[in-house]
Amino acid sequence: MTIKDLSVQTGYSVxxxxxxxxxxxxxxxxARKVILEAAEACGFQLNTNAQQLKQQRSQNILVLVKxxxxxxxxxxxxAIQRRVAGSPFHLVVxxxxxxxxxxxxxxxxxxxxxxxxxLFLGGNKSNFLADFDRIDVPCVLVTSxxxxxxxxxxxxxxxxxxxxxxDTIEHLIQLGHRRIGIIGGHxxxxxxxxxxxxxxxxxxxxxxxxxxxxxxxxSTRFSYLGGYRAAQLLFSRGLNxxxxxxxxxxxxxxxxxxxxxxGLRVPEDVSVVGFDGLPIGExxxxxxxxxxxxxxxxxxxxxxxxxxxxxxxxDPIHEVIPAQIQWKExxxxx
Amino acid sequence: MTIKDLSVQTGYSVxxxxxxxxxxxxxxxxARKVILEAAEACGFQLNTNAQQLKQQRSQNILVLVKxxxxxxxxxxxxAIQRRVAGSPFHLVVxxxxxxxxxxxxxxxxxxxxxxxxxLFLGGNKSNFLADFDRIDVPCVLVTSxxxxxxxxxxxxxxxxxxxxxxDTIEHLIQLGHRRIGIIGGHxxxxxxxxxxxxxxxxxxxxxxxxxxxxxxxxSTRFSYLGGYRAAQLLFSRGLNxxxxxxxxxxxxxxxxxxxxxxGLRVPEDVSVVGFDGLPIGExxxxxxxxxxxxxxxxxxxxxxxxxxxxxxxxDPIHEVIPAQIQWKExxxxx
DNA sequence: TTGTATGCGTTATCAC
DNA sequence: GTGATAACGCATACAA
Numbered sequence: 001m002t003i004k005d006l007s008v009q010t011g012y013s014v015x016x017x018x019x020x021x022x023x024x025x026x027x028x029x030x031a032r033k034v035i036l037e038a039a040e041a042c043g044f045q046l047n048t049n050a051q052q053l054k055q056q057r058s059q060n061i062l063v064l065v066k067x068x069x070x071x072x073x074x075x076x077x078x079a080i081q082r083r084v085a086g087s088p089f090h091l092v093v094x095x096x097x098x099x100x101x102x103x104x105x106x107x108x109x110x111x112x113x114x115x116x117x118x119l120f121l122g123g124n125k126s127n128f129l130a131d132f133d134r135i136d137v138p139c140v141l142v143t144s145x146x147x148x149x150x151x152x153x154x155x156x157x158x159x160x161x162x163x164x165x166x167d168t169i170e171h172l173i174q175l176g177h178r179r180i181g182i183i184g185g186h187x188x189x190x191x192x193x194x195x196x197x198x199x200x201x202x203x204x205x206x207x208x209x210x211x212x213x214x215x216x217x218x219s220t221r222f223s224y225l226g227g228y229r230a231a232q233l234l235f236s237r238g239l240n241x242x243x244x245x246x247x248x249x250x251x252x253x254x255x256x257x258x259x260x261x262x263g264l265r266v267p268e269d270v271s272v273v274g275f276d277g278l279p280i281g282e283x284x285x286x287x288x289x290x291x292x293x294x295x296x297x298x299x300x301x302x303x304x305x306x307x308x309x310x311x312x313x314x315d316p317i318h319e320v321i322p323a324q325i326q327w328k329e330x331x332x333x334x
Numbered sequence: 335m336t337i338k339d340l341s342v343q344t345g346y347s348v349x350x351x352x353x354x355x356x357x358x359x360x361x362x363x364x365a366r367k368v369i370l371e372a373a374e375a376c377g378f379q380l381n382t383n384a385q386q387l388k389q390q391r392s393q394n395i396l397v398l399v400k401x402x403x404x405x406x407x408x409x410x411x412x413a414i415q416r417r418v419a420g421s422p423f424h425l426v427v428x429x430x431x432x433x434x435x436x437x438x439x440x441x442x443x444x445x446x447x448x449x450x451x452x453l454f455l456g457g458n459k460s461n462f463l464a465d466f467d468r469i470d471v472p473c474v475l476v477t478s479x480x481x482x483x484x485x486x487x488x489x490x491x492x493x494x495x496x497x498x499x500x501d502t503i504e505h506l507i508q509l510g511h512r513r514i515g516i517i518g519g520h521x522x523x524x525x526x527x528x529x530x531x532x533x534x535x536x537x538x539x540x541x542x543x544x545x546x547x548x549x550x551x552x553s554t555r556f557s558y559l560g561g562y563r564a565a566q567l568l569f570s571r572g573l574n575x576x577x578x579x580x581x582x583x584x585x586x587x588x589x590x591x592x593x594x595x596x597g598l599r600v601p602e603d604v605s606v607v608g609f610d611g612l613p614i615g616e617x618x619x620x621x622x623x624x625x626x627x628x629x630x631x632x633x634x635x636x637x638x639x640x641x642x643x644x645x646x647x648x649d650p651i652h653e654v655i656p657a658q659i660q661w662k663e664x665x666x667x668x
Numbered sequence: 669t670t671g672t673a674t675g676c677g678t679t680a681t682c683a684c
Numbered sequence: 685g686t687g688a689t690a691a692c693g694c695a696t697a698c699a700a
Contacts, residue, residue, distance in 0.1 A: 043445060045445045045446050047387070047448075048383075048446070048447065048448075049382075049386040049387040049392070049448075050383075050387050053381070053383040053384050053387050058383070068412055074408050074412075078402055078408075078429060081429055082429070085428075085429075090426070090447075091427075092424070092426070093415070093425075093427060095412060095415055095416070095419075111377060111379045112379050112382070113382065113424075114381075114383075224613060224614060224617045228617065253614065253617050253618065254617055256617075256619060257616075257617040257619060257621075280587065280614070282558070282591075283558045283562065283587050283588050283590075283591040284587070284591070284618055284619075285590060285594050285618075285619060287591075
């Protein structure tokens with residue numbers, strides 16, 4: 001079934017058929033009606049390949065997920081997918097290891113799939129500075145701050161993470177915690193890790209709490225197992241932390257398991273705070289205290305910014321949405 | 335950059351270029367070498383749209399996920415994605431509510447995207463019987479048994495669920511449990527729920543344990559919240575269950591939270607067993623006893639079966655892979 | 669307002 | 685072994 005068939009069926013030419021199906025003006029109401037009905041009747045669908053070949057572009061939005069074991073991105077992809085369903089756009093999702101170079105990967109996929117635009121779920125400044133200028137479609141960097149990246153086709157949406165982290169640590173301090181261990185990503189490879197790390201440092205400095213990154217910071221992958229091992233490491237040195245802040249909920253859950261395995265109770269012996277606000281955090285025992293990124297807003301704004309840049313040629317927009325600190329059962333006063 | 339450009343660059347005609355790029359025979363080694371090098375040099379990629387338009391098919395494998403809040407499918411999609419990466423195939427993932435009709439949705443998407451084949455993650459016999467005959471591309475039904483569906487283009491991969499469930503309940507009985515509550519899906523809408531339900535019934539009958547579905551079975555959605563509410567319901571009647579079997583790990587985690595909220599301890603007061611074997615089950619406190627579906631094997635076999643049916647015209651294959659019962663901390667003797 | 673014709677980049681069928 | 689050339693289904697510039 002092609003527009004040619006529709007043409008013989010309705011008596012109109014393929015040109016008119018095409019115009020109707022693309023909602024172009026300059027078609028009589030009658031033609032529109034007849035053609036739309038005929039198309040409806042036989043469940044006609046335009047051939048995407050022919051369409052895209054002709055128009056030299058696809059309707060694909062490419063989603064690059066950096067770090068597939070971080071459940072945050074899983075939830076985010078799903079939320080984005082929900083918002084794209086029913087729109088004319090298609091989502092192509094590509095997962096990669098958190099240590100891969102997302103910009104080089106994007107470059108390759110752009111050639112291959114000719115997407116309309118890109119969504120980076122996670123990303124590192126250095127990779128962007130090195131190669132992003134070779135990407136010429138609109139992009140949105142999600143969960144990382146792109147305001148210092150000087151690219152006309154790159155917007156960003158993220159939370160005010162450093163502030164939220166600083167507030168969180170300060171609150172832990174106010175709760176009487178002095179020995180606070182941090183579990184996070186590899187700072188040299190992850191901007192997110194570095195940014196949150198700086199939030200921690202700022203809090204410790206502000207309150208004159210000693211903090212020795214060599215001992216008090218354990219870097220690992222954004223995964224359950226990563227958190228598990230990092231907690232084991234932190235507590236292997238006998239430094240008796242009363243609280244652990246983790247840069248991801250998945251890490252926090254791994255850490256809680258590790259603490260429990262070594263006979264420590266959460267939160268009675270050690271408070272644990274995570275970051276992300278994953279749905280499951282509400283259901284584990286104890287409920288996970290966390291810095292919540294609003295996944296729905298993140299998803300909504302990133303898609304909106306991208307679609308905006310399809311239509312208009314505005315300057316890039318760098319949005320910061322507030323992170324919400326949620327004090328739940330896994331954290332308590334000393 | 336098109337094969338035409340490559341043609342002028344190398345002096346060969348587009349025909350030869352195309353043959354080389356598609357690994358066809360009847361090209362001289364020299365031509366092959368020259369063309370491959372030129373293509374490599376400028377990072378040439380064939381235009382997928384032109385290719386697919388010409389060949390009247392895509393390289394897309396459509397993945398239909400039925401029930402987006404069931405984390406099992408999230409993990410499964412990821413595992414499948416890993417196996418497809420690097421192959422000539424592209425994955426198009428479509429999430430739908432667990433109550434939608436996956437076959438009708440598939441029908442629509444087939445017209446729209448002309449996929450090479452389909453992967454159904456979850457599916458109901460009745461929907462297949464009603465409309466699957468209108469689908470003419472190879473399909474694999476994953477996590478549901480398709481052996482009773484008489485379609486030449488439908489294979490399936492699933493676990494021996496009813497048996498595994500029966501064994502699990504029997505083991506609970508051997509552990510001394512007599513009051514066992516079941517949390518599961520809506521049997522009238524979900525074959526999976528029905529099948530696992532029958533496994534439960536078989537076990538109860540075999541051991542002459544009274545089981546009243548009206549009271550002892552709570553049906554809900556495959557989600558954390560579903561499990562939470564179902565557990566509340568079961569325990570609201572004062573029937574003092576000593577064990578709860580849940581048809582999904584996400585339900586089990588919700589249930590554990592609900593029990594804890596009502597002052598019951600897991601496993602001291604109530605044992606909880608899940609189904610799926612999600613990675614996170616290893617990390618929650620207590621570690622979740624579960625019937626583990628081997629996600630990696632499911633992913634691998636489903637892709638292999640599908641790719642096989644692209645190449646050859648064998649009879650459909652219905653594979654059953656063993657479910658592994660993992661007794662962990664959340665279950666114990668009475 | 670509508671019809672006609674051209675070309676998008678590729679594959680495949682011919683001739684050579 | 686290789687080169688011309690005709691489709692594939694659609695959008696669009698142009699003609700009517």
